[in-house]
Amino acid sequence: MSLEAGGSGVIPQDPTPGLKRLWRYAGPHRPQVIAAVTYTTFGKVMDVVPEILIGAVLDVIVRGQASFVAVQFGITDKWNQLILLAVLNLFAWIFESLFGYLSAVTWRNLAQTMEHEIRHQLYSHVQSLEVSWFEDNTSGGLLSVLNDDINQLERFLDGGAASILQVFWNIILVGAMFAASSLLLTLLAFLPIPIIVAGSVTYQKRLQPLYGRVREAVADLSAALNANLSGIQTIKAFTAEEREAKRISQVSEDYRVANRDAIKYSSAFVPLIRMVILAGFTCTLVIGGWLVLNNRMEVGIYAVLVFMTQRLLWPLTRLGETLDLYQRAMASTHRIFGLLDVSPVMKEGVSPLPLPARGEVSLDDVTFGYGNGPDILRSITMEIPSGESHAIVGATGSGKSTLVRLLLRFHDPRSGVVRIDGIDVRELTYAGLRGAMGYVSQDVFLFHGTVSENIAYGRQGATREEIENAARSAEAHDFILDLADGYDTIVGERGQRLSGGQRQRISLARAILRDPAVLVLDEATSAVDNETEAAIQRSLANVTVGRTTVMIAHRLSTVRDCDRIWVLERGQIAEAGTHDELIAMGGLYAALWRVQTGEAIRVFASEPG
Numbered sequence: 001m002s003l004e005a006g007g008s009g010v011i012p013q014d015p016t017p018g019l020k021r022l023w024r025y026a027g028p029h030r031p032q033v034i035a036a037v038t039y040t041t042f043g044k045v046m047d048v049v050p051e052i053l054i055g056a057v058l059d060v061i062v063r064g065q066a067s068f069v070a071v072q073f074g075i076t077d078k079w080n081q082l083i084l085l086a087v088l089n090l091f092a093w094i095f096e097s098l099f100g101y102l103s104a105v106t107w108r109n110l111a112q113t114m115e116h117e118i119r120h121q122l123y124s125h126v127q128s129l130e131v132s133w134f135e136d137n138t139s140g141g142l143l144s145v146l147n148d149d150i151n152q153l154e155r156f157l158d159g160g161a162a163s164i165l166q167v168f169w170n171i172i173l174v175g176a177m178f179a180a181s182s183l184l185l186t187l188l189a190f191l192p193i194p195i196i197v198a199g200s201v202t203y204q205k206r207l208q209p210l211y212g213r214v215r216e217a218v219a220d221l222s223a224a225l226n227a228n229l230s231g232i233q234t235i236k237a238f239t240a241e242e243r244e245a246k247r248i249s250q251v252s253e254d255y256r257v258a259n260r261d262a263i264k265y266s267s268a269f270v271p272l273i274r275m276v277i278l279a280g281f282t283c284t285l286v287i288g289g290w291l292v293l294n295n296r297m298e299v300g301i302y303a304v305l306v307f308m309t310q311r312l313l314w315p316l317t318r319l320g321e322t323l324d325l326y327q328r329a330m331a332s333t334h335r336i337f338g339l340l341d342v343s344p345v346m347k348e349g350v351s352p353l354p355l356p357a358r359g360e361v362s363l364d365d366v367t368f369g370y371g372n373g374p375d376i377l378r379s380i381t382m383e384i385p386s387g388e389s390h391a392i393v394g395a396t397g398s399g400k401s402t403l404v405r406l407l408l409r410f411h412d413p414r415s416g417v418v419r420i421d422g423i424d425v426r427e428l429t430y431a432g433l434r435g436a437m438g439y440v441s442q443d444v445f446l447f448h449g450t451v452s453e454n455i456a457y458g459r460q461g462a463t464r465e466e467i468e469n470a471a472r473s474a475e476a477h478d479f480i481l482d483l484a485d486g487y488d489t490i491v492g493e494r495g496q497r498l499s500g501g502q503r504q505r506i507s508l509a510r511a512i513l514r515d516p517a518v519l520v521l522d523e524a525t526s527a528v529d530n531e532t533e534a535a536i537q538r539s540l541a542n543v544t545v546g547r548t549t550v551m552i553a554h555r556l557s558t559v560r561d562c563d564r565i566w567v568l569e570r571g572q573i574a575e576a577g578t579h580d581e582l583i584a585m586g587g588l589y590a591a592l593w594r595v596q597t598g599e600a601i602r603v604f605a606s607e608p609g
Contacts, residue, residue, distance in 0.1 A: 029113065032106060036110060036162070040099075046093075060085070069084060110157060114154070115151070115157075119146060126142065126339070131410040132345075140227065143226060149333075153336065155328075164322055164326075195276050212331050348430055352429055353421065357518075359387065360422065361407065361548060361550065362419045367413060368402060368413045369414060380403065387546050387548060389544050389551065391551040391559030401523070407518075407550065408437060436518055438512065439520045439522070440507050440521045444503040446495030448494075450490060451480055452487040454495070458510035458512070474505045475505060512543050519544060521551045523552055
């Protein structure tokens with residue numbers, strides 16, 4: 001699954017490199033970045049000082065009163081010279097530890113802050129995308145960006161950025177020491193660095209597409225796991241555990257193979273660097289020793305340069321690990337900013353809905369289809385006056401639920417206009433439009449929390465009394481009190497600890513608490529038993545009084561008292577009228593009514609055969 005492919009949003013092709021884009025994004029945090037860079041730099045300076053002091057100690061032991069310390073500080077006694085060097089070494093270690101601590105704290109806090117802000121911005125941005133985008137992209141792929149990709153970026157900011165700086169300053173500081181001591185050894189010691197840099201660039205180009213495939217593979221794995229965990233009851237019901245285990249194993253194997261290809265290249269980097277480092281270290285050891293034996297270099301300087309060569313080149317072995325972090329982070333950065341670059345095709349309106357909302361709903365010659373597919377609704381014209389209850393019925397696939405999605409503006413029609421209170425819904429803010437509606441769907445979604453929290457989701461800040469009144473209106477109060485902890489009972493993920501009828505009534509209470517101008521019921525009683533249906537019918541008889549209600553129904557018995565019933569057939573309005581009027585017409589509605597009440601079966605049985 002690629003979030004860059006498909007979907008109703010379009011991802012612009014941004015040529016800006018990931019690191020530059022990340023730096024641009026980190027603008028508000030640049031003072032913190034500068035502080036972290038400063039601490040890392042001073043820490044590296046202090047890290048080099050002990051190596052210099054080792055050379056000074058050898059110089060004191062070998063040359064005594066002619067040592068560098070004696071000449072510069074006027075201390076002739078060897079012991080006192082060593083004491084001075086020990087004190088300097090103590091301070092060097094203390095400051096190195098201090099700056100190391102400040103560097104680690106600053107980088108890590110920066111990483112955590114940016115991780116939080118990117119995840120928050122990314123999630124907020126994703127919520128702004130239209131429903132059709134979510135239908136075209138898997139939730140597992142989306143979760144892999146929101147979780148795994150952002151975590152990869154955090155790991156790089158936490159350790160990789162500081163490591164790159166340390167290598168940079170290590171080369172500068174050690175290079176300065178070499179240049180001040182011997183140009184010949186400087187040349188020999190630094191000779192491996194261009195080779196390492198060239199190798200790094202080559203590996204970077206090879207690793208970039210490999211880690212891109214790794215990110216895609218982990219998205220596929222997340223999507224598969226998410227889908228299977230959500231459908232675990234179906235898997236068990238069809239005894240498909242072994243089959244699904246094999247399928248997940250195959251997806252996981254694809255992820256392992258993608259990682260294996262990347263690991264093959266990234267792991268070979270360090271051994272190659274070690275061989276190059278060995279050449280540089282050997283040159284310093286042999287050529288420097290020859291210069292000392294021929295009295296062309298002091299032994300203290302030679303000792304410093306030997307240590308410095310290791311100090312210069314050995315950290316470069318971590319370049320492979322750092323490069324690995326960098327490539328993973330840049331692959332993740334591409335996916336993160338790619339998702340941020342998705343633009344909603346539907347633009348939110350700017351006008352609020354005038355309050356109080358009357359709840360007048362109308363559709364004027366509306367035609368709609370999904371994506372590039374055929375028309376699902378064709379030339380729908382419908383008027384729903386304020387305060388009336390209207391039902392939309394029809395066979396499966398006739399377009400009933402699609403019509404509701406247009407009312408909520410989950411989609412825009414291909415042609416025609418949907419209005420509420422005479423205003424085109426495309427001109428309204430989402431808060432203004434949907435704030436005037438209460439929605440109860442066939443597939444009830446409850447959040448993992450208490451019963452009262454799920455009901456209060458309909459209106460933030462609702463009091464306990466208001467929550468209970470809404471539950472009474474939905475005829476849910478009595479069964480809620482019978483639960484283990486009443487209104488404080490945890491419903492479980494998606495409300496799995498409750499029955500379907502209980503979930504439906506809590507969903508209705510949530511909509512009632514919102515006190516909407518328009519109540520939209522999408523097959524609210526299709527999946528409940530007769531007792532629950534009767535309870536919901538009683539509650540609807542009360543809460544729909546004086547409130548515009550749009551009911552999508554399969555069971556015609558639930559809509560017979562509506563002010564008007566609209567019958568859809570193949571995306572068009574076939575009939576409209578009251579229950580009695582439609583029965584009298586003897587058309588499609590009457591035929592459906594006869595089937596559902598059993599009259600058609602009785603007629604068929606009474607015919608001579």
